[in-house]
Amino acid sequence: MSHAAVQKKKIEEAPAEEVDLTAANAIIDKYLTLPGNLMPVLQGIQDEYGFVPPPTVALVAERLNVYPSQIYGVLTFYSQFHLKPRGRYIIRVCVGTACHVQGAERIVETFFGKLGIGHAETSEDLRFTFEKVACLGACGMAPLAMVNDDTFGKMTVQKVDEIIAEYNQRPMK
Amino acid sequence: MVNLTIDDKQVTVAKDATIYDAAKSAGIKIPILCHDKKLHPFGGCRMCLVEVEQMKGRLIPSCTTPATEGMIVRTSNEEIVKARKLVLELLLLKHPVDCPVCDAAGDCDLQNLTYEYGVSKNPLSDEKFRWEIDYINPLIERDMNRCVHCGKCARICDEIVSFGAYTFINRGIDAKMGTAFDGPLECEFCGSCVSVCPVGALLSRPFKFKARWWAMQKVKSVCSYCGTGCQLTLGVKDNKVLTTIYDENQGFHNGQLCTRGRWGYQFVNSEKRLTTPLIRKGSALVEATWDEALALVSTKLGEAKSAAAALVTPRLTNEELFLFKKLFTEGVGSENLDHSAGYAHAALTDAALKGLGEAASPSVIADIQKCDLLLVVKSDAYETHPVIGFEINLGVKRQGVNLRIVSDKSGKLSRLPGAQTLLHTPGSELVLFNTLANIIVTEKLVDASAPLLDGYAALVTALSSCTVEKGAAVTGLTPEALVALAKEYAASEKALILMPLGLGYPGHGSALAQSLLNLAMLTGRIGKEGSGVLFMGEKNNSQGAADLGIVPGKNGKDAAGIIDGCIAGTIKALYLVGENPVVSYPDRKKVEAALSKVDFLVVQDLFLTESAAKAHVVLPACSFAEKDGTFTSLGRNVQKITKAIKPVGSSKSDYEIFNKIHAAVTGKPLYASCQALFTEISESVSGYAGLTWAKLGSNGVVRPVTLSPKLVPVVAPAPTAEAGKFALLTGSALNHCGTLSQYGEGPMMVCPEGYVEFGRADVKRLSLVEGDKVTVSSTAGSVTLKAKLGNRLSEGVVFAPYHFNDNSINSIATGAPVTWVSVAKAK
Structure with a gap:
């Protein structure tokens, strides 16, 4: 198969998503007349859906009269935006200098092994998203992990199991 | 006005000028990569850094800094050269430096600046980018490994084209120029991005590996598609037009072109070009000599006299149209002369x-x-x-x-x-x-x-x-x-x-x-x-055709009358020059009947069109690239075209053909050149008075008008309406112009066939999917076309472009402003 044909096939195989746009429309309605409304609209959509579903990008583009490409540029520029669904529980492990010297890489590797997902990936059941981050600002507690807003200092490999077990119990909603 | 000193030179510029503009006006060259005179200043590449006496301590980007009174600017010194070299070193760090296989070589700003600044070794080292090259769309190759992040593609697509295909995606070292969702390019394919790309990141695919930039002859001309009158530079090698070359200083449009202008040139050297005259022998068109063909045409036209008729395309030059009118009215003695005027x-x-x-x-x-x-x-x-x-x-x-x-x-x-x-x-x-x-x-x-x-x-x-x-x-x-x-x-x-x-x-x-x-x-x-x-x-010379009176004489028939006359038998000989009425005039069935009925049909064209296939004699004509002459744009700008290549095969320019027939039917001597005809035009056509070949120069002359305004009441009949039917609007597709663009590869690559466009409400009502086959029927007939889903049509309104021969829309549209049709999904 030619290079072009392979590229084309890849695109054709991507599944089309069905997304309920009611909430996105309501968010756009709220900011429609505000100058510089693209950021609050995207933030609102991310809050509502947990990420920015691609069909909402087309909707925002049409209703705010902004090019879809520009929206994509904004979404990929800011790390706060996500184009794929995120887990209910976001596990963040610090790999900043202090944590690094305290063995953060081993914590990371253990999470990888136990969760079966890598950096910036989300488990299939949408329960966990794992991220390596550079410094969470609590170097005294190194090595450090966070799950959503809960902090876990002085992390050990053993604690990884406990954390995963704990959050596997918690509800998905 | 602002006075400043640049490299010890006194410069006076307008208040809104930048240092870069000021230097340019004084003939001082400052290197640039991201700056473009058509776009807003960007200041991204840092190649244009200069030193300003009043702002010492750092180097100043000249393309974004306004020139102010008393500024003392130095555009080059050791520090500046060092800074510029660093910019180049950083760019070359990631760039593949694959100039031997890059089509931009020779016309690449990065290559030229690297050469100019002698960046022969790089103290820095890093991995190269490994972006996948986009080969999906047929016209624009996107190799982001060669990109220098000047952002010009995104800026021109936004500022001038207003399409917005590109953006910077990601951030920092991962940043690249891309499309929404980093997908394939799905745009209008005007190629403005390719034209302004300073390197080989965006390239014309049809031109890929066709010729080195420096090996081509660059010939200035004027586009032969629509009436805008955009100036073109043709890239010519071995008697072939291989590409169009961007020149930001050409025309009112600063070198901007559309799909047809930039990528529709292939019709010139198309393999489908007619290369020899053809004469009908029974059911076949057989190759003939020019002498035979011209003698036959001259004789038949001479015999038909006032029963002869002609339909001439407004794609010809002014000189050709002028000569044809003489030939036909004075020589043949007929006033049945029209271009698509009667209809369009x-x-x-x-x-x-x-x-x-x-x-x-x-x-x-x-x-x-x-x-x-x-x-x-x-x-x-x-x-x-x-x-x-x-x-x-x-x-x-x-x-x-x-x-x-x-x-x-x-x-x-x-x-x-x-x-x-x-x-x-x-x-x-x-x-x-x-x-x-x-x-x-x-x-x-x-x-x-x-x-x-x-x-x-x-x-x-x-x-x-x-x-x-x-x-x-x-x-x-x-x-x-x-x-x-x-x-x-x-x-x-x-x-x-x-x-x-x-x-x-x-x-x-x-x-x-x-x-x-x-x-x-x-x-x-x-x-x-x-x-x-x-x-x-x-068309490219619609205004010229109007100026030169390519319209019926007092007692002559117009286009519609000529078609009717052929059917009625009152028109005995029909001369079609570059017109393809079978596809482009309303009511295809009627046009076909007329062309089949007329006793003698001569078609002069570049291609064996659907109309030419019915002819008794076919004369192979030349394209705009094979002749000299003038076109008048819709803005009345009279501009010169220049012969870029020799005629393809044994084709002749319309001027040469008319010149011979004119001499044969009038007994007058041949014209020596088309310039001689232009002189006659300037002597006899109001508005062209005083124009000379030399005066036209490279930008042409806007011919004046002498107006005598008069109000004329317009009768406005109520629009027709038919319950339960769709209103079919016909028109032009963005990538096409007339029927000629069917022979231009670029337009056909992005828009290969006719379609019928629906608005959202009808898409939903008919549960249509893009590409569904639908049968569109009117009282005149029916055609099956692919459905195109859009969001610009109201409920009950459909649109279809007319350019295409297959399932041509004139099979169902008969010349009314709105054709009422029924639409059904084809089985």
């Missing part, structure tokens, strides 16, 4: 002639950016004349032009900032503009000059019945919207109306044009800068 250009040849005394627009292209209010009739100004579309984009976005669109469908222009689109019932344009005129009269918004014009009283009387209420009912607009538009139009100091013409817009071209002229005259807009009406002729 009556706005010029009829309405403007009656209303203004000249078959030309009172306004010029430059008025678009000078007006306060721009009223675009039909949204299709963008589709028919894309580079005029760019002018509209620039006018609205940079000059603050208020854009109002009055159309039966919305379009790309409708999305411009502040644009308002009034969507009216299909076919109700005449009622709409008469209503607007009446509002202007009743609201006492008439300019003091209008009552002095001929026909004022008659117009006011005729308009009195065109009440707002009636107008609103017929057009489907609210009375308030009509009144608001009329008031806004009258209140704007400079107001310009644009009306695209063409074979795709049949029915009421002349009446519509007259109603627009009335509106402009009532408000005193004719003959004023930035105001008036601009009729946008469909």
